Amino acid sequence: MPERLPITLILPAFNEARIIEQVIRDIRQVGNFRIVVIDDGSTDGTAAKVLAMGEQVVRHPLNRGAGAACQTGISLARKYGWPYLAFMDSDGQHFPEDLEGLITTMQAQQADLVIGSRFAGTQNQIPYLRRFFNTAANILTNSFCTHHYTDTQSGFRLLNQRAIAALDLLQDDFSYCSEMIILAERAKLKVAETPIRVRYTDYSVSKGQDFQVGLLTAFHFLWKLIFK
Amino acid sequence: MEIRFFQVVVPLVALLFMANQGLRYRRGRLNLGEALFSGLLWIGVALLAVFPDEISNFVAALFGFKSNTNAVLFLGLGILFYFQYRIYRLQVAQRRAITELNRQLALDRFEKAQAPS
Numbered sequence: 231m232p233e234r235l236p237i238t239l240i241l242p243a244f245n246e247a248r249i250i251e252q253v254i255r256d257i258r259q260v261g262n263f264r265i266v267v268i269d270d271g272s273t274d275g276t277a278a279k280v281l282a283m284g285e286q287v288v289r290h291p292l293n294r295g296a297g298a299a300c301q302t303g304i305s306l307a308r309k310y311g312w313p314y315l316a317f318m319d320s321d322g323q324h325f326p327e328d329l330e331g332l333i334t335t336m337q338a339q340q341a342d343l344v345i346g347s348r349f350a351g352t353q354n355q356i357p358y359l360r361r362f363f364n365t366a367a368n369i370l371t372n373s374f375c376t377h378h379y380t381d382t383q384s385g386f387r388l389l390n391q392r393a394i395a396a397l398d399l400l401q402d403d404f405s406y407c408s409e410m411i412i413l414a415e416r417a418k419l420k421v422a423e424t425p426i427r428v429r430y431t432d433y434s435v436s437k438g439q440d441f442q443v444g445l446l447t448a449f450h451f452l453w454k455l456i457f458k
Numbered sequence: 459m460e461i462r463f464f465q466v467v468v469p470l471v472a473l474l475f476m477a478n479q480g481l482r483y484r485r486g487r488l489n490l491g492e493a494l495f496s497g498l499l500w501i502g503v504a505l506l507a508v509f510p511d512e513i514s515n516f517v518a519a520l521f522g523f524k525s526n527t528n529a530v531l532f533l534g535l536g537i538l539f540y541f542q543y544r545i546y547r548l549q550v551a552q553r554r555a556i557t558e559l560n561r562q563l564a565l566d567r568f569e570k571a572q573a574p575s
Contacts (some may be wrong), residue, residue, distance in 0.1 A: 270565075277461045289564055290560050290561065290564045291560055291563055291570075294557045294561070295557075301561065302561045302564060302565065306568070309569075400554070402553065402554075454550075
């Protein structure tokens with residue numbers, strides 16, 4: 231199982247007190263990973279619940295977005311010399327068991343960054359609106375990439391040491407997903423995808439992007455690419 | 459030529475601002491580019507006040523507007539968009555700085571919590 235690599239699991243979280251304990255329990259059932267929750271300015275006691283379970287928490291005093299939380303995870307890995315980082319959503323959407331697929335792909339394809347794709351192979355029940363947003367984001371992101379990716383917005387990712395050293399995310403919001411792929415390509419990193427399963431619950435759908443956030447995310451993404 | 463009130467006041471105000479920007483440049487608070495941009499902007503404002511009809515007619519002819527009123531209106535809109543762009547850039551830079559501060563603070567606190575007491 232996934233313990234073959236010394237992986238640190240990073241869970242960016244914002245007001246996930248309702249579900250974070252279950253997510254951590256699910257991960258523990260899969261393997262003995264180091265788990266670090268990046269609490270992005272939660273006000274609902276997310277950090278206290280994680281600490282009570284004996285896991286580590288880095289607390290952003292202010293809510294700055296998923297991208298900022300991920301970059302904090304990358305900074306931590308550099309500081310403490312963690313060789314592999316896996317990012318997973320903390321809303322319970324991902325299956326920790328699928329991490330094995332990411333590891334296998336990283337090893338088989340000698341990849342530096344592996345993205346868990348909801349649209350590659352597996353028949354996931356994804357809400358139509360979410361599917362539409364993801365398609366639009368894929369078209370936008372792929373137009374700046376040399377390769378084609380089926381899921382540019384997935385938060386389930388595995389990075390090796392080369393990727394950890396090379397990636398400096400500037401996008402604070404969800405557009406970090408696209409930015410990470412573009413930066414990885416520019417840094418000549420090998421990017422691969424592997425199928426993952428997802429479960430959309432009312433809770434996880436309520437936590438995701440809506441039309442307004444999606445538009446703003448696209449605007450920020452384009453702005454930083456053009457006017458950087 | 460009849461001289462109207464604003465044709466005296468606006469150039470004087472522009473002169474005042476230009477002198478102020480010149481002083482700020484000498485004190486090192488502005489770089490050359492900023493000082494030149496500011497100077498040109500205030501010279502433009504002063505000239506528009508002194509020769510309002512001539513300049514607005516020239517702009518209208520240059521861009522193909524039917525009347526000089528439209529030209530002034532669109533010129534004003536263009537300038538407003540430009541300032542909006544500058545304000546947004548400033549906001550982006552400040553957001554970035556806040557994020558960096560936020561992250562650094564979080565990492566420092568985490569490190570302290572990890573250190574054996």
